[in-house]
Amino acid sequence: MKQNLLFLTCLLLICSFTSAQNQNNPGSNHGNKFEQLGQMLQDPNTYRSASGAPGPQYWQQRADYDINAELDDARQRINGSETITYFNNSPDPLTYLWIQLDENQHDPLNDNNKINGSSIKNQMSAQDIQRIIGYNDDLGVKVLKVTDVKGTALKYTINRTMMRIDLPATLQPQTKIQFKINWYYNIPNRMTIGGRGGYEFFKEDGNYLYTITQWYPRLAVYSDFQGWQNKQFIGSGEFALPFGNFKVNITAPADHVIGATGECLNYQQVLPVSQFNRWKQAQTAKEPVEIVSLDEAKRAITGKATGKKTWRYSASNVRDFAFVSSRRLVWDAMATYIDGKKTMAMSYYGPEAYPLYRKYSTKVVAHTLKTYSKYTIPYPYPVAISVEAANGMEYPMICFNYGRAEKDGTYTEAVKYGMISVIIHEVGHNFFPMIVNSDERQWTWMDEGLNTFCQFLTEQEWDNKYPSQRGPAYKIVDYMKMPADQLEPIMTNSENIINFGPNAYAKPATALNILRETVMSRELFDYAFKEYARRWKFKHPTPTDFFRTMEDASAVDLDWFWRGWFYGTDPVDISIDNVRYFRMNTLNPTAEAPEDRKLYEKGLTDISRERNKAAGLKFEVEQDTSLLDFYNKYDRFEVSEAATKGFNEYYSSLDPEEKKVYDNKKNFYELSFSNIGGLVMPIILEWTFADGSKEVERIPAYIWRKNEDQVTKVFAKDKEVVSVTLDPYRETADINENNNSWPRRSEKSRFELFKQKKVTRGTSDGANPMRDSRRDRQQVD
Template sequence: MAQHSEQNHAERFEQLGPMLRSPNVYRTASGAPGHLYWQQQANYDITVELDDKNQSIKGSEKVTYINNSPDQLDYLWIQLDQNQRSKDAESQKASPSKITDQMSLRQLEGILWHDQDLGYKILSVKDASGNDIPVAINETMMRVDLASPLKAGEELEFTIDWSFNIHDRTSFIGGRPGYEYFEEDENYLYTLAEWFPRMAVYSDFQGWQNKQFYGRGEFALTFGNYKVSITVPADHMVGATGVLTNPEEVLNDTELDRWNKAKETFDNPVIIRTQNEAEKLEKGKASGSKTWVFEAENVRDFAWTSSRKFIWDAMAVDVGDKNVMAMSYYAKEANPLYEQYSTRAVAHTLKSYSSRTFDYPYPTAISVEAANGMEYPMICFNYGRPDKDGTYSEAIKYGMISVIIHEVGHNFFPMIVNSDERQWTWMDEGLNTFMQFLAEQEWDRNYPSRRGPAHKIVDYMRSEKQYLEPIMTNSENIIQFGANAYAKPATALNILRETIMGRELFDFAFKQYAQRWKFKHPTPDDFFRTMEDASAVDLDWFWRGWFFGTEPVDISLETVNWYKLDNRSPEEKMKAEAEAYQKEETYLSRTRNEKDIAETVVERDPATRDFYNSYDRFSVSPSDKKQYNDFMSSLNSREKELFNSGLNYYELTFRNVGGLVMPLIIQFNYTDGSSEIERIPAYVWKMNETEVTKVFPKEKDLESIVLDPYRETADIDEENNYFPRRDVPTRFELFKRESGPRGAASGSNPMKDAKKKN
């Protein structure tokens, strides 16, 4: 906390030390893992069957939990995320609701909630010998009470049998996983996530992370190895985390040939199941089932998708010293967009992110079109459907590419750099949104990125105080979630890269953080410390303002004073003084008196005159000349150069109106049409955080000044950034907004208009 609240300095530049956890043998003061760093491991062997008639699954998992901590564990905690959708879910009871003059059916259904039989049914929990293990279920968390403590270095094997009914994720219940029903062909598209009981994280910095799941705050998960056998209808196509280990059993000969070809194709995706083939399967609905087997190493989660509607394409991507399979699964409703862009966007994301962090380590990366947007290791669910005639707006095109980049990018943050999303949403969403912005700009030079550039966070930063929270806020307590957890941290990182640190220092430090903490559990402290440790840039003031505070940037250019060095000769000075005196003493009364006063006393009476009546006050005396010559003789060459330079001195005073200290980026525009930029670091405010004055010597004559000309500091009031002041109009637009389902075409559609003309 600040120590000098009565003063106008020291608070914003105070070091973060007391606000961060103390370094220890697990996490060092440099931000790197300590020499005794540890983390738990959970391995899974799972069998699951999808009931396509009743939209449910039934599964059994064998968990091998390895206690790498130095602690003895008397019980284990397991996440049961599906319980968040149960009839009596605590999350629904804790959600405010109200009646308005106009209510949509979806809003009303949300108040009524539902009477569906949702949530986990835990059928059994048994130890390796088949004995029942007592458990206690508290909402979305299940405690497994051990017969004897699990000591440091030991491992425990147990099994869980469970089932649950899959919900319609397009309904008011919403959420990340579920099914989508296509009425036209009477088929389902399943996206199965949060679908099995998952081990909670036990860590050195908080013990068990068993905070309840309310739907927004995502996940903290333990790394492990997976073998998952998925039984689905025989004509379904399945995509999942990991590597398909039995392609010969589940693919036909044609698909298998195409799959093998895709492994050697780097330029264009190979379509393994075509749209025509998928449409035939939509109508046939074959009987029987197939079991798809996937294996994944060192992942924190596992998700999968299944449908007979799927088109499937894939291509190889050269990442580092290995090839990665980039793939897409999508129904015909997503074409032509997904066939043209999806897998290419996956490939681009892998290359872009790898160049700034570490080489993507997994063997596959999958994009699934599911009118959704959510990430899991090696697989993500995205949106982006054209209109039924195949046309689409620019908004839906770029929205689709952006969500694919974003969700595939989550493989890096938090699937590999495994931060705790339930506690610190910004550590994955913010960092990933920043990386998404960089990848978008590499995709298209004029890419319409929504988040990243500083000026695009201004509307949020100028919000009323009651609607703002620090970035370092738990996700369940944030009002403007997207702006706070995604946009503001992404903007902050972009400002760090472009304005505070510079690209070279930032890129090195950011990569250092990613490489230090890949396949580990970092905290904000580790990020903050690493960025400083690897750059030698003191950023505590920046973290304090942008991440721990809610103050906006509003720096006003208050005054500009112009000075020149008085280097005139005595004759020049006296001439100037005479002119000034004449100007000063020429006024209306004196001008009229020249005519109205015929003769003054002094003019009439010689006795009233003395020395000063004939004295020339503006004459140069011999002593003045000598003093000047002696002064000039005493100057050395550098002093003479400065004395005769003719420099202009511009004294600028800045006021910190908003409170958030930032660098001063000043553009000087000169009368000859030229201009230049000066960058003053934020530490200019260190002695006075509310007002600072600084003098700028310039050879040229100044015409105007612009503060923050490139809009790189997120200044919320640009009207006070100009000298002379410039009026900046505030514009408004009249429009009628029509809302549609997520992933539906939005914005104007010139493609459709052109098609009509033809």
């Protein structure tokens, strides 16, 4: 028993210490939420300044690639060789290099297949069972040899998704090394195994769509703030990569169409004359031009070429390279201009996506580039590509999205807006993290959260009625009101997040939108956010750099905001507890007598008096009038001449400033608030007055600095108030709106009587108004 008590005591002490680590004044109602982040941020140094900008001695590594790859369509295999030139720009001598082999994620022997829990459900799909059994496919990167440029073998060690190359001599600062890697891997079926890259097989026509990503051995990042980023790739935490220049030759079946990172150097050699002429036409087109038409794509599906073609690509100052290859692709393109510089916006898609992608995709790409450029930096690359591949993933200048129509060419509203949103999101990743190159393996929110915020801005500039799912504050409420054991701070490592979408995408996007609309102002936020992108374009920022830059460029102390939204899990729940109404006692007997009379008569009202009167009771003083005297007859509220004279003398004695206060005729309202949720936020009030007019008043979050739990504030109003509403525009993510009004009011809702319908599991009875409308028109015709 004593041992158990000792263990429990130690556990409580540990828990108390852990919860108090981020508190400056534990156990108090102040001195915690508004204290500076201090030791929670990285110390500034010569590489990263206290302002959030790169320091005077900032450095980063560089890796250039010269790659030759062949896509084996018969065996679904990539065969490749590459020459890597690695520049050591750091002050550190290096004795080894770390290479990422991300395709080893699919290796049956990799730990990635062991570390996730699993369970038996009442109904199990073949795919569910296969995941438990494991895949017998010969998957993962097969390294054939690693040599220096002279062909001398280099020693290497593969540890799951990472490969260490031991250098024959120390790579000194400000020097470079060249080496070669030969490799191949079997392309996985991403529709069954999962993953970001792979193939999709179309059984109806016997063809493949290849989305080739994380496909070549790639240098890991070596940085000033963590050394080598050699954390294993297990699926959720994405990629941290150095910038460099790429020359890539891709050999594929002659009837395949290829789209890739960078600019193709030999379109004239790989395209038929008619398609090359359309490509030239697209250079000045204001509407998308089909370089490969739908008819041409359909014809290519029916036949398979035996020859091969090699497409040559070049890309400068990018962190990665990806491509799509298939014979079943439509390809359209048009020019768009960012600050006078031309970028080719392009889309690749199969016939099943044509009704949606032909109408929207390339125009959405162009809109995204323009909007993101407005809020961050001008898009610097010559190409931006959207590929329909039934998924969503991003790489420099190319991304893979979803959006397929029904067989009759119709589509639902959900598919339409889902497609537009995913294109905006994935194209937007060109800015975060392809250019502002944060470490996704460590901090997913710096990539996904910032990008989702910009996605929201872009959606809203596409259509004022756009049904954005992430960004508006009220959309995050259901997540923030979840039990504490299902939540984690935004500042959580990517691999440890339970609710990945809400935590890494939606909550940081919401926080940034609240900063812009509610805390800082659009003008201050937009300037600071743009400054962050400008400072860290083509560099490797950390969360500290972002936090510091936003404050440095705006002169707004935001430590309380980062502490609450990014380092904590408390929700917003501010309550209006009480409202008290006051007005100044004028001491003017003429003005005060009517009010005094009402209060006196109110004091004479009780249930006994009312029932006695209703019962017709004969009171003694009514039966014996001799009992009545002066006090039964006089008007105690009659204003006497003496009282009037006394008031006039008092008023005359006031100095001008006192008279100004006296004459204000204000109504005073004392409001008491509670911070039930724990996350401090501004107090936003909508006052509704007796004449029907309204006023919105905003109180900064600093109102909570001396008492983080409760606050009382008095407001002076010219007009009488009939109601007060807290957070009227739902802009603070308050999880309980039932305590946001005075007087309290109940929310209206509805119910209906319905006839129960049984839907087969795995199917949907969702509406498709486009199809229904088309069917109705056909019936009329």
